[in-house]
Amino acid sequence: MPKLGTPTGTLEVLRKYDFHFQKKYGQNFLIDPNKLEAIVDAAGVEKTDCVLEIGPGIGTLTQYLAERAGSVIAVEIDQALIPILSDTLSDYPNVTVINEDILKVDIARLSREKNGGKPFKVVANLPYYITTPIVMKLFESHAPIDLITIMVQTEVAERMQEGPGSKEYGALSLAVQYYSRPEIVAYVPADCFIPAPKVGSSVIRLTRYEEPPVKAEDEAFLFRLIRASFNQRRKTLINGLGNAEGLAVTKAEAAEALRTLGIPENVRGEALSLEQFARLSDLLCRRETEKKTPAERETKETAPADRQTKEKAPADRREDE
Numbered sequence: 001m002p003k004l005g006t007p008t009g010t011l012e013v014l015r016k017y018d019f020h021f022q023k024k025y026g027q028n029f030l031i032d033p034n035k036l037e038a039i040v041d042a043a044g045v046e047k048t049d050c051v052l053e054i055g056p057g058i059g060t061l062t063q064y065l066a067e068r069a070g071s072v073i074a075v076e077i078d079q080a081l082i083p084i085l086s087d088t089l090s091d092y093p094n095v096t097v098i099n100e101d102i103l104k105v106d107i108a109r110l111s112r113e114k115n116g117g118k119p120f121k122v123v124a125n126l127p128y129y130i131t132t133p134i135v136m137k138l139f140e141s142h143a144p145i146d147l148i149t150i151m152v153q154t155e156v157a158e159r160m161q162e163g164p165g166s167k168e169y170g171a172l173s174l175a176v177q178y179y180s181r182p183e184i185v186a187y188v189p190a191d192c193f194i195p196a197p198k199v200g201s202s203v204i205r206l207t208r209y210e211e212p213p214v215k216a217e218d219e220a221f222l223f224r225l226i227r228a229s230f231n232q233r234r235k236t237l238i239n240g241l242g243n244a245e246g247l248a249v250t251k252a253e254a255a256e257a258l259r260t261l262g263i264p265e266n267v268r269g270e271a272l273s274l275e276q277f278a279r280l281s282d283l284l285c286r287r288e289t290e291k292k293t294p295a296e297r298e299t300k301e302t303a304p305a306d307r308q309t310k311e312k313a314p315a316d317r318r319e320d321e
């Protein structure tokens with residue numbers, strides 16, 4: 001039986017170790033057993049699973065996961081929590097704690113070393129200050145991960161689910177929906193945490209697609225285009241793309257591509273679906289390639305995978321502000 005997850009159990013551990021919360025690490029520990037069970041249920045954790053937990057804190061969710069999973073790998077950045085975790089998780093030999101910044105961990109390698117290259121289930125109450133970089137890293141690392149069940153700020157969870165036409169729809173929505181099917185599975189009030197966060201929280205489950213729902217000839221270009229389209233939200237798409245750094249597209253080329261696709265020229269990025277972005281990306285990417293010298297084209301043709309991993313996918317970072 002997990003011993004943590006209640007206000008008393010958590011406060012006892014915090015006092016025993018004279019632990020002080022570090023705001024810079026986004027530390028809000030869960031103190032509601034029902035919500036903890038709900039997260040593990042939503043992730044469908046079973047004995048055959050190896051779970052990757054990001055930010056175990058004092059090991060609360062970790063205990064619930066360890067009860068049901070085959071094994072748990074928990075990555076915690078705060079060194080002050082490591083001795084606490086060896087105590088709170090001492091009854092769980094199936095847990096491995098790694099003291100590291102998740103953004104620096106080679107997740108594909110971790111899966112090879114700890115899970116024979118089989119897919120992880122990621123389950124976490126994420127530190128909100130880096131939600132987007134973590135989610136993008138999980139997708140872009142091309143590590144085997146088939147399900148991601150995470151607690152995030154409600155506003156961010158909603159943004160992940162949004163479709164075209166909404167004010168909240170943006171680069172994060174498109175990236176998440178390119179890689180996965182998002183589903184909000186629970187809303188969690190602030191009083192379920194110590195200390196209580198100032199924002200509402202939600203659990204969202206991202207079921208990874210085996211193949212993206214749309215095909216783009218150059219995935220890296222697609223993400224550059226998406227990022228450029230939302231960088232200047234108030235401008236029309238044509239004006240945004242014409243001014244965009246890192247995208248060799250003129251306003252005239254953007255206008256021509258929109259005409260070819262039968263999309264009005266005064267459209268804004270937030271009106272385009274993922275499918276429309278993929279078609280626009282194919283047209284503009286071909287244009288960009290035509291403008292390149294033979295040597296530049298050669299570089300692209302010989303190293304596409306390399307380019308794609310270096311290219312950053314869109315990040316919509318309002319939760320960090």
Ligand code: SAM
Pocket residue numbers: 025026027028029030054055056057058059060061062075076077078081100101102103124125126127128130
């Ligand atoms: N899982 C615990 C719970 O639910 O009670 C704690 C969740 S708390 C919201 C986020 C945790 O992530 C903290 O323990 C924090 O120290 C850790 N953390 C913050 N940044 C991190 C990073 N870059 N890599 C790994 N862990 C991180």
